[in-house]
Amino acid sequence: MLGKLDWSAIPFDQPIPLIAGAVVLVGILAVLAWVVVKGHLPYLWHEWITSVDHKRIGVMYILLASVMLLRGGSDAIMMRIQQAVAYQSQGYLPPEHYNQIFSAHGTIMIFFVAMPFVIGLMNLIVPLQLGVRDVAFPTLNSVGFWLTATGALLVNLSLVIGEFARTGWLAFPPLSELSYSPGVGVDYYAWSLQISGVGTLVAGINLVTTVLKLRTKGMNYLRMPMFCWTTLASNLLIVAAFPILTATLAMLLLDRYLGFHFFTNEAGGNVMMFMNLIWAWGHPEVYILVLPAFGIFSEVVSTFSGKALFGYRSMVLATMAICVISFMVWLHHFFTMGAGPDVNAIFGIASMIIAIPTGVKIYNWLFTMYGGRIRFATPMLWSIGFMVTFIIGGLTGVLVAVPPADFMLHNSMFLVAHFHNVIIGGVLFGAFAGFEYWFPKAFGFRLDERWGKLAFWFTFFGFYVTFIPLYVAGMLGMTRRMQHYDVAAWRPWMLVAAVGMAVLTIGVICQIMQIVVSIRNREALRDRTGDPWDGRSLEWATSSPPPVFNFAFNPDVRGEDAYWDMKAHAKQQSHEHDAPEYHDIEMPRNSPTGFVCAFFATIMGFALIWHIWWMVVLGGIGAFATFVVFAWRDHDEYVIPAEEVAAIDRVNLAERRDLVSMAGTV
Amino acid sequence: MAMTATADRAHADPHHIGVVIEHPGPAPKRIVTAYGFWVFLLSDIVMFSCFFAAYAVLADQTAGGPKGSEIFDQRNVAIETVCLLLSSFTCGMASIAADVRNRFWFYLGMAVTCVLGLIFLAIEFREFADLVARGYGPSRSAFLTSFFSLVGCHGLHVSAGVLWLLTMMAQVFAKGFRADVLRRMMCFALFWHALDIVWVGVFSVVYLLGSGT
Numbered sequence: 001m002l003g004k005l006d007w008s009a010i011p012f013d014q015p016i017p018l019i020a021g022a023v024v025l026v027g028i029l030a031v032l033a034w035v036v037v038k039g040h041l042p043y044l045w046h047e048w049i050t051s052v053d054h055k056r057i058g059v060m061y062i063l064l065a066s067v068m069l070l071r072g073g074s075d076a077i078m079m080r081i082q083q084a085v086a087y088q089s090q091g092y093l094p095p096e097h098y099n100q101i102f103s104a105h106g107t108i109m110i111f112f113v114a115m116p117f118v119i120g121l122m123n124l125i126v127p128l129q130l131g132v133r134d135v136a137f138p139t140l141n142s143v144g145f146w147l148t149a150t151g152a153l154l155v156n157l158s159l160v161i162g163e164f165a166r167t168g169w170l171a172f173p174p175l176s177e178l179s180y181s182p183g184v185g186v187d188y189y190a191w192s193l194q195i196s197g198v199g200t201l202v203a204g205i206n207l208v209t210t211v212l213k214l215r216t217k218g219m220n221y222l223r224m225p226m227f228c229w230t231t232l233a234s235n236l237l238i239v240a241a242f243p244i245l246t247a248t249l250a251m252l253l254l255d256r257y258l259g260f261h262f263f264t265n266e267a268g269g270n271v272m273m274f275m276n277l278i279w280a281w282g283h284p285e286v287y288i289l290v291l292p293a294f295g296i297f298s299e300v301v302s303t304f305s306g307k308a309l310f311g312y313r314s315m316v317l318a319t320m321a322i323c324v325i326s327f328m329v330w331l332h333h334f335f336t337m338g339a340g341p342d343v344n345a346i347f348g349i350a351s352m353i354i355a356i357p358t359g360v361k362i363y364n365w366l367f368t369m370y371g372g373r374i375r376f377a378t379p380m381l382w383s384i385g386f387m388v389t390f391i392i393g394g395l396t397g398v399l400v401a402v403p404p405a406d407f408m409l410h411n412s413m414f415l416v417a418h419f420h421n422v423i424i425g426g427v428l429f430g431a432f433a434g435f436e437y438w439f440p441k442a443f444g445f446r447l448d449e450r451w452g453k454l455a456f457w458f459t460f461f462g463f464y465v466t467f468i469p470l471y472v473a474g475m476l477g478m479t480r481r482m483q484h485y486d487v488a489a490w491r492p493w494m495l496v497a498a499v500g501m502a503v504l505t506i507g508v509i510c511q512i513m514q515i516v517v518s519i520r521n522r523e524a525l526r527d528r529t530g531d532p533w534d535g536r537s538l539e540w541a542t543s544s545p546p547p548v549f550n551f552a553f554n555p556d557v558r559g560e561d562a563y564w565d566m567k568a569h570a571k572q573q574s575h576e577h578d579a580p581e582y583h584d585i586e587m588p589r590n591s592p593t594g595f596v597c598a599f600f601a602t603i604m605g606f607a608l609i610w611h612i613w614w615m616v617v618l619g620g621i622g623a624f625a626t627f628v629v630f631a632w633r634d635h636d637e638y639v640i641p642a643e644e645v646a647a648i649d650r651v652n653l654a655e656r657r658d659l660v661s662m663a664g665t666v
Numbered sequence: 667m668a669m670t671a672t673a674d675r676a677h678a679d680p681h682h683i684g685v686v687i688e689h690p691g692p693a694p695k696r697i698v699t700a701y702g703f704w705v706f707l708l709s710d711i712v713m714f715s716c717f718f719a720a721y722a723v724l725a726d727q728t729a730g731g732p733k734g735s736e737i738f739d740q741r742n743v744a745i746e747t748v749c750l751l752l753s754s755f756t757c758g759m760a761s762i763a764a765d766v767r768n769r770f771w772f773y774l775g776m777a778v779t780c781v782l783g784l785i786f787l788a789i790e791f792r793e794f795a796d797l798v799a800r801g802y803g804p805s806r807s808a809f810l811t812s813f814f815s816l817v818g819c820h821g822l823h824v825s826a827g828v829l830w831l832l833t834m835m836a837q838v839f840a841k842g843f844r845a846d847v848l849r850r851m852m853c854f855a856l857f858w859h860a861l862d863i864v865w866v867g868v869f870s871v872v873y874l875l876g877s878g879t
Contacts, residue, residue, distance in 0.1 A: 136698050201709060209702040217691040243709045247716035254815060259805035261729075262720060262815075268727025268808030277716060554691055628833060631850070632840070 003611035009162045021160035050590040052138035061120025068112040075105035084498035086484035087491045098483040099166035106169025112152040117431040118292040122231045128539035129225045131216030131555040136209035142594030144202035150598045151196025158188040165189040173263035187609040204238030218557035225537040230295030233323040241284035248277040279330040287326040293430025297383045301365045304380040305372030311364040318357035325354045335406045344403040351401035378452035382433035385460045393421030414474025417467045440532045444544040445525040451514035459507030466500030469493035528655045536564040543652040549585045552649035582646040586637045593630040703853040707860045717816040727808035734876030743873045753782035754862045761855045
């Protein structure tokens with residue numbers, strides 16, 4: 001009846017996951033109870049859960065990422081403490097638990113923190129920057145978000161029901177095959193990634209179509225803000241790479257569920273095929289994450305330097321070059337496979353070549369700052385911190401791209417330090433910069449600068465104190481994923497790294513404090529103009545938060561930095577518009593399709609993990625029925641009358657008058 | 667002052683050779699939908715290419731089991747191919763009928779497409795069942811694993827297509843040729859034709875190349 005599921009799935013003998021799970025459960029129940037008692041449920045349902053507004057969905061993506069960042073961060077803290085104490089001892093985490101923690105940490109940080117964070121920012125901002133009212137497929141957008149949330153839910157469910165994979169975040173066979181991992185851990189891993197992978201693919205298709213087909217009048221390709229370009233590149237990579245992940249995990253699941261022989265040791269299976277396939281997705285994935293961050297830095301650096309982005313066209317070219325080359329370097333993840341010197345040399349050179357367009361970008365940002373009137377607001381601090389940190393990470397990357405060096409450093413702590421250096425220094429700093437920069441746009445008030453700067457400095461130094469020691473330990477021969485060790489020379493570096501982790505944790509606390517303090521002081525921090533940073537692109541041309549339709553009129557774009565031009569012209573002509581004629585606006589209706597679909601996907605995923613076949617069928621039928629019901633709806637749009645549009649827009653224009661007369665003098 | 671310079675630079679446009687074609691604005695819904703679906707189909711083809719790659723890698727790994735030439739039945743495959751190619755034609759007829767709002771020809775075209783799809787699926791299912799019965803199931807060898815997965819993945823797509831086809835017929839029956847129904851019909855047609863293209867690949871790589879050696 002319930003497949004493999006019985007009471008032994010609950011880890012009664014392990015206090016850590018049980019207590020953690022209980023605390024989270026109590027927390028969720030408390031929040032739910034508060035929502036219900038206070039009567040917020042209808043609001044939550046109508047305005048957020050069923051929302052197909054790209055801005056709301058973007059905010060929900062970022063919220064999901066933030067919550068999961070705390071989960072992944074807790075894993076990181078546990079690992080750092082374990083390695084600090086487990087010198088010539090077992091530490092406090094048994095091996096099977098430690099293995100689950102590092103697997104969950106990687107999986108969560110990449111798939112449920114970095115991905116939803118950047119997708120959330122792209123969702124929130126790109127339609128605004130393009131000057132349009134929504135993404136190409138609003139309801140699908142909601143489906144994509146809720147499927148991502150389903151994946152996150154399943155991963156966290158494994159904490160208290162069953163176990164998570166002990167195979168590392170990419171579940172290499174043959175370890176991940178049934179004979180070596182008979183439990184449900186790998187199934188949790190694979191099904192949650194399959195489900196959230198569908199969500200990511202949907203988001204990718206949606207954003208590619210949005211950028212290529214929905215741009216406002218005059219928004220030629222070479223007038224798009226840099227963030228739109230990097231969004232395009234990143235989502236093209238999603239469309240091209242995520243199907244590879246889906247296929248690869250499908251093969252692994254077929255091996256596990258139906259006795260197929262893709263990656264087994266027996267009957268001719270080929271383990272190295274898994275390596276090739278998974279990294280053919282995995283390397284582009286790195287650029288899927290970091291390209292949007294590059295876009296964010298471009299926006300931030302240009303805005304806070306008060307200058308147009310230096311070398312815009314070379315930046316576009318560099319972005320698209322990275323987009324293409326990122327598909328030609330995957331083999332550098334396993335130089336030690338033994339593909340031979342020729343193959344290794346080619347991939348080594350390709351990996352070094354990709355540093356060139358990245359270098360172009362760095363110089364462009366530096367030259368943008370050169371001669372500018374720089375304002376060191378929090379987003380700008382994250383950007384400058386990024387440039388320093390990412391260059392170090394990039395240099396160590398070029399180092400491991402040299403095959404002979406890689407043979408020494410493969411799977412050592414040096415590698416761990418390298419990829420944290422680029423992912424934290426690149427993606428996470430970028431996500432934080434974007435968060436600080438666009439928060440006023442999403443909510444209509446700024447974030448507290450003092451706590452923001454504290455958060456930056458603690459995170460910045462915490463990062464170095466944590467990860468520079470890992471480089472050293474790697475050079476001293478320490479391999480990754482060690483539950484305990486007996487080498488005295490590594491010990492001091494692990495202790496320093498643990499201290500660094502504490503500093504990083506203070507950074508995260510400052511970040512939380514910043515949000516709390518800012519919400520409290522929101523009236524003092526209120527931004528009525530919609531343009532708090534003296535911005536350059538179209539998202540600043542509408543109010544904060546923008547009305548549901550974003551723009552009363554499709555803006556007419558005449559060059560790069562569209563909004564900056566508008567401000568300049570408005571100043572010259574000393575007025576922004578002559579009383580314009582407003583029209584009715586049609587907007588897509590909200591729909592519970594995404595939420596209901598994810599509900600059935602959760603049931604189906606859980607049933608597949610535990611081999612509860614009748615429930616799988618039930619979930620499948622439910623999901624199909626949801627789509628049919630959605631397809632049967634008769635009214636998918638509603639009309640906002642012209643008077644209402646006019647009323648909303650007049651308020652925005654009035655607030656903006658004063659701003660325009662000030663423009664350029666900040 | 668800095669602003670004026672920026673504005674001028676944006677208009678000067680030094681690298682264009684005289685003309686700048688102004689982007690006309692957001693595309694109409696029909697274009698956006700079809701375009702998005704094309705992008706999805708491309709991603710689907712990437713997924714198929716992984717199974718093709720796995721087949722290429724594992725085709726010789728028969729682990730003492732049968733080779734392709736010993737299990738492929740050319741006659742069956744020929745019938746399957748004819749069915750699928752014909753169904754693309756009838757699907758095209760149904761699309762034209764939908765465009766001119768002709769219910770009779772639409773239903774007829776879709777019904778024939780459905781029947782051809784079902785014949786294809788029946789033959790494929792029989793081939794699979796027959797192989798499993800002879801002990802040549804997908805767990806026999808890596809070659810059979812990759813064969814069943816590649817061909818089966820296409821078969822699953824066709825099954826989903828048949829389900830979609832029936833839903834489309836029901837939609838036209840219930841809602842008529844509404845704009846959104848027509849957009850979905852266009853996507854369905856794209857999907858069905860794409861499956862044909864994938865089948866041409868399966869036919870060539872698996873059955874033609876496999877039978878030769």
